[in-house]
Amino acid sequence: MKKRIVLLLAILGLASVLSGCTEINEPITKDSEGFWNQYIVYPLSWLITYFAQLFGNDYGLSIIIVTILIRLAILPLMIKQIQNSKAMQEIQPEILKLREKYSSKDQKTQQKLQQETMALFQKHGVNPLAGCLPLLIQMPILIGFYHAIMRTREIAEHSFLWFDLGERDPYFILPLLAGILTFVQQKLMMAGTENINPQMQTMLWMMPIMIVIFAVSFPAALSLYWVVGNIFMIVQTLVIKGSDIRKASEKAGGAQK
Template sequence: MRNKILALLAMTGVLTLLSGCMQVNQDITEDSTGFWNEYVVYPLSQTIEFFANATGESYGLAIIIVTIIIRVLLLPLNVKQLKSSKAMQDIQPELKELREKYSSKDAQTQQKLQQETMQLFQKNGVNPLAGCLPIIVQMPILIGFYHAIMRTAEIKTHNFLWLELGSPDPFLAILTAGTTFLQQKLMMAGGAAAQNPQMQMMMYIMPLMIGTFAFFFPSALALYWVVGNFVMIAQTIFIRKPMMEKAETGGNEK
C-alpha cells in the first residue's frame, strides 16, 4: 500500500513539474522542436484538430472523442492494474497475520517479516509493484494530451455548450473534483484500501487538488478530466465489479 501512495505522490510531482515547464505556455506547431513536442504533443494536437474539423469546428466535442479513444486504448493496462489490485487484496488476511506474528520492531524480527512477506508474494504470484507500473506507463500519454489541450491555440478561442474553453469554469471545476472523488471511492469499495487510513486520506486529497487546478486552468482541460473520470467510473462498474464478484464466487465455491 505504501508503494501505491508513493506512486501517487510521484505522479503528482511529475504533473506539477510538467505543468510549469516544458514550454507549456507556448503554442504547439509543426515547427516545435524536441522529442516530446514532435512525437507526443504535436500528434495529439493534430488528432484534436482532426476531430474538431470532422465535427464542425467543435473543439469541445473533439476533446471528448479523443479522451474516450485514449481511455479505451489504455483499457488493457487498466485491467492489468485491477487484476494486480485484486491479487493484493486476496492476500491481505495472510499479510495481516504475518504482521501480527512479527509485531516486534527489532531489526531481526522485521527482517524475518520481510522475508516471509516476499515468500508470500512469490507463492501467490503477486508483484507489489505491478499495480503501479500501468499507471506509470499511462502518465506520459495523459500528460501529453494535457499539453496538447493547453498548447493548441484554436482551443482557446472556441466555446462548447456554456463553456469558454480558454477560460476556467467554476461549475466544471466542482464537477471535476466530484467525479475524481467518485472514481476513487468506487475503486476502493470493498477492498483492503477502504480500511486503510492513508488511502482514505488520499481519496480526499486528490479530488481537492485536481479540483483546485481546474478552478485556475482552462475549462478545456477540466472537460478532459471530467470525461476521463466518467470513462474510468464506467470501467470500474462494468469491469472491476464483475471481476470482484467472480473472484468472490470462486472463493466461496472452494
C-alpha cells in the first residue's frame, strides 16, 4: 500500500508537469504541435465537439457521452483491477503467516520474506501493482480532458443545467457530488475487505477531499466528468462485486444485532 501511495504522488507530480507542458490559454486545433497536443488533447477536444454537434451543440451532454466512452474503454482494466484486489484479499492470511515467519528485521530475513511473498503472488496469479495500472492510464486522460475543456473555446461559450461549462460551479454542487461519489465508490471497492490498514483508511478520506479541492478550482465541465465517471464506476463496482458487497452488508447487520 505504501508503494501505491508513493506511486500516486509520483503520478500527481507527473500530472503537474504535463499540465505545464503547453500554454493553457492556447486554443487547441488540428494544427497544434507536439505529441501531447496531437495525440491526447486534440482527439479529446474533437470527440467532445463531434458529439456536441450531433446533439444540437449540447456540450454538457457531449461531455457525459465522452466520459462514458472513456470508462467503457478502460472497463477491462478496471475489471482486472477488481479481480486482482479480490485475489489479494484471499491470500492475505498466507501473507500474514509469512510476515510472522520472517518477522526479523535483518536484511537476509527481509530478502527471504520478499522472495516468499513474490512466489506466493506468482502461485495465485496476483500482481501487487495491478491496482495502479488504471490510475496510470486515467491520469493522462484526465489531464488531457482538462486541457481539452480549457482550450476548446466552444465549451466555454455554452452552459449545461445551472452552470457555465467553462466556469466554476457557482453553487459548488458538482464538486461536493464528485467528492461524495468518490468516497462511495472507494467504500464499495473495500467492501468485503478484512483488516483494512491505516493507509487504506487514510486514502479513503484523502482522495475525496483532494477531488473536492481540485473540482472547486477547475471549470464545471471537469467536475461533470468526475461526477459522471464516479457514477459509472459505482454501478460497475455494484455489478462486479455485488455478492461481496451483500455479504459485507449481511455481516455488518449481524454484528449490530
